[in-house]
Amino acid sequence: LAADPPQSPQVGHKLTVAYLGTGYSGWQIQPGKNTVQAQLERALEKIWTQKISAQSSGRTDTGVHALGQTVSFTAPRRYTPSVLVRALNANLPEDIRVLKARLMPPEFHARFEAKGKTYEYHLLNHAVGDPFLLDRAWHVPQWLDDKAMRQAARLFLGKHDFASFTSNPGYERETTVRTVKTSKLTVQGDMMMYTVTADGFLYRMVRNLVGALVRVGLGKMTVEQCAKILQAQSRSIGPATAPAHGLYLVKVFY
Amino acid sequence: LAADPPQSPQVGHKLTVAYLGTGYSGWQIQPGKNTVQAQLERALEKIWTQKISAQSSGRTDTGVHALGQTVSFTAPRRYTPSVLVRALNANLPEDIRVLKARLMPPEFHARFEAKGKTYEYHLLNHAVGDPFLLDRAWHVPQWLDDKAMRQAARLFLGKHDFASFTSNPGYERETTVRTVKTSKLTVQGDMMMYTVTADGFLYRMVRNLVGALVRVGLGKMTVEQCAKILQAQSRSIGPATAPAHGLYLVKVFY
Numbered sequence: 001l002a003a004d005p006p007q008s009p010q011v012g013h014k015l016t017v018a019y020l021g022t023g024y025s026g027w028q029i030q031p032g033k034n035t036v037q038a039q040l041e042r043a044l045e046k047i048w049t050q051k052i053s054a055q056s057s058g059r060t061d062t063g064v065h066a067l068g069q070t071v072s073f074t075a076p077r078r079y080t081p082s083v084l085v086r087a088l089n090a091n092l093p094e095d096i097r098v099l100k101a102r103l104m105p106p107e108f109h110a111r112f113e114a115k116g117k118t119y120e121y122h123l124l125n126h127a128v129g130d131p132f133l134l135d136r137a138w139h140v141p142q143w144l145d146d147k148a149m150r151q152a153a154r155l156f157l158g159k160h161d162f163a164s165f166t167s168n169p170g171y172e173r174e175t176t177v178r179t180v181k182t183s184k185l186t187v188q189g190d191m192m193m194y195t196v197t198a199d200g201f202l203y204r205m206v207r208n209l210v211g212a213l214v215r216v217g218l219g220k221m222t223v224e225q226c227a228k229i230l231q232a233q234s235r236s237i238g239p240a241t242a243p244a245h246g247l248y249l250v251k252v253f254y
Numbered sequence: 255l256a257a258d259p260p261q262s263p264q265v266g267h268k269l270t271v272a273y274l275g276t277g278y279s280g281w282q283i284q285p286g287k288n289t290v291q292a293q294l295e296r297a298l299e300k301i302w303t304q305k306i307s308a309q310s311s312g313r314t315d316t317g318v319h320a321l322g323q324t325v326s327f328t329a330p331r332r333y334t335p336s337v338l339v340r341a342l343n344a345n346l347p348e349d350i351r352v353l354k355a356r357l358m359p360p361e362f363h364a365r366f367e368a369k370g371k372t373y374e375y376h377l378l379n380h381a382v383g384d385p386f387l388l389d390r391a392w393h394v395p396q397w398l399d400d401k402a403m404r405q406a407a408r409l410f411l412g413k414h415d416f417a418s419f420t421s422n423p424g425y426e427r428e429t430t431v432r433t434v435k436t437s438k439l440t441v442q443g444d445m446m447m448y449t450v451t452a453d454g455f456l457y458r459m460v461r462n463l464v465g466a467l468v469r470v471g472l473g474k475m476t477v478e479q480c481a482k483i484l485q486a487q488s489r490s491i492g493p494a495t496a497p498a499h500g501l502y503l504v505k506v507f508y
Contacts, residue, residue, distance in 0.1 A: 020385040065386075085382065095385040128339065131274040131349040132319075132390070 008076035012104030015071040020095040022135045043091035057252040063244035070252040072110035116253040123192040138246035144217030152216040156183040163233040166202035210242035262330035266358035269325040274349040297345035311506040317498035324506040326364035370507040377446040392500035398471030406470040410437040417487040420456035464496035
């Protein structure tokens, strides 16, 4: 009897991917929807001529953007990273770009091994709005008190139970405790940018934090009330979720 | 016989308008096409409940953007400028925004009285591209020699016959002589911005100037050859037109 041909050894691959979330129903494959994962797996299949499943560091919702999403997959080693970047981009729509590729041990997994992430949330605080920031920043026409928002942003620093800031507690695995290392608001003209780094994020956590910050900025909630919401560890008193289109996944740490 | 009711006196109006050109077949009304002028006149008609025709400082082509287009129209004086800005924006799609309104003498005309304009052209000089600059900058993946481009940009300064840089000489009224006051390239990381101010622009002039600059940047044409094209005053030897989606009308001078 002839032995099976030896299989090519599988190699881990790590991609850094940017995408404009506007045209996509988020990261994860869903039947009948255009998703980033579906586009990436289609491009991988064209290159390797076999089905390859790709994992990201985490799902992004419909309309959420990525400046530096991390994607992992295993496949036979066939391409140098720079060639792979070119081949993938040639097979991807232009609103998804692979910025970098790297070979990894086969057990590398973009989600399980992520040590932390940085997100940005972009706000446009301007009476009229800006055609060039549609789908890219949350337009808040009323004046926002950035000083109060900065104070509220500092509340989130450190290790806390963020149960008040997850939209779907049932969805979480075990704990709703996360450690936030950066939580700051920067202002440039009419633009406000909220940057948050943590060891992990609950479902819709950043958008819920921003929802709270904007309520504080509008004067509809005090910084003290915001602190009480955090302490309550209960989503039922949490403020409304900020829209998806202002959110950017910036970087994943390993 | 009853006399006609006295007509309300007509007042001139000047609007400063920004738009994302991506969704529009340019400024000018065309049957069956979505244009910026059509959207603005529809909004004006809703507010005044009568047909009002709006003139801009000049047509912009399909896909060309405006940061500060000027629009004029006459109508009975009914609204203070700030109220008019709000009412127009409430009736316009979000990718067209009226930034300012001003009352003017009734004879004010955005095109006939324009003394000059500033355009910007945005280039992305990066191997991979950027999902967030699709439709907003011309992506040139090959390395561009910005030093040579700066030299070429200086050739256009001053009073010249720009016949080599208009796409449709028959379309021009009398003279193809224009005076360029600013013609400079600035570089910020991977972004290149070409800024040009003149007393007027020929049809597709900025995109043709940029087409020449990029050929110089790619090393396919020398600065001296570029100077000869300008001197030739003949479109037949002019370089290819740069794409529309990198072009921004920034300001109109009166």
